[in-house]
Amino acid sequence: MSDQPQETLLRGELTVVGRIRSASNATFLCEATLGDSVVRCVYKPVAGEQPLWDFPDGTLAGREYGSFLISEALGWNVVPHTVIRQGPAGPGTVQRWIEEPEPARVPGLVDLCPADCVPDGYLSVLTAYDYARVEVTLVHADDHGLRRMAVFDVIVNNADRKGGHILAGADGAVYGVDHGISLHVHDKLRTVLWGWAGTTLDAETLESLRSLDDRLRGKLGTRLRKHITGAELAALRRRVCGLVEEPVMPKPDGRRPLPWPAF
Incomplete structure (x- = not known):
């Protein structure tokens, strides 16, 4: 911009x-x-x-x-x-x-599909029944920009990554909106982007995280302290350092890993 x-x-x-x-x-x-x-x-x-x-x-x-x-x-x-x-x-x-392109008759970045028909290039999150008692699967695209968003959500501890908070821009980029309930001290991660759970982070992502930690110890941390508490900033750094030290995407726990509604 x-x-x-x-x-x-x-x-x-x-x-x-x-x-x-x-x-x-x-x-x-x-x-x-x-x-x-x-x-x-x-x-x-x-x-x-x-x-x-x-x-x-x-x-x-x-x-x-x-x-x-x-x-x-x-x-x-x-x-x-x-x-x-x-x-x-x-x-x-x-x-x-964010201007979005004209709707096309293809699955969205996050979508529901018949349980036995997950499209190529999509990752399954969970299978459940819809209101008509039809078995459906929640899926999201195996997309580079979306994967970065999933890592970002872990860092900021996003409690509300609904499908509707993910936008495909007309410029070809993928954007996330509505981060008001993020950056809490306690684990609040709720997201529809669990398709990469348990996978290893790539070297480029790890380098970005190391650079972010350096910035958090400097001017970026000072800027953030105007908007979040010292404890929340410390928790943010722990999440960043945790991913660097153990570069594996977290798996959902049994509490409440999905936002409601999912879209």
Whole structure:
């Protein structure tokens, strides 16, 4: 993303286009305008965050922004460009809107399929029964960008990686959104991307994780401390170092490994 759209997101006048009613927190589709530059974006005011029993009130925006900073430091471009700024309903996150390609008649990045017909190039997550008592399998694509997202989710301890939070951009990239319930001290990982569970991380990913740990001990850690606690930052570093020391993707435990709903 060039400097001008980033500057527009940060400083442009926000005009609300509509409300995204499927979101659990107040979420608005907006346009940011700065001179001739117009950028479509998603605005989530802190005032519109719903209270949660396990996350402190008013902290979701900081966790969204912190997740973007981590994605940026990794160089993986998992999270669309995100800023924290004032908006029509007070301070909140403003994130670049991801344009998706026209729907095609092929399975999505995360999908359901008949239990005995997993498509080539897809990994099975689990098999269950749908509302009609038909056996179906939850699958996701065996995709490089999606695999990086799965590693990213382990690092940020993402508690809500639904299929609907994974976007195939018109630019060919894969993006993840909605990271407000991430970066907790305790294990909260809930994701639909379990297809790589138990597999070994590649050398390139490990090098990125080592570099991230270096940054967390420096300026990146200082920036994150404005949005998460010292204990949460320490837990983040433990997760990064844990993957470096034992480079194997975790397996789901028996508590609650999937978000609900899954899409």
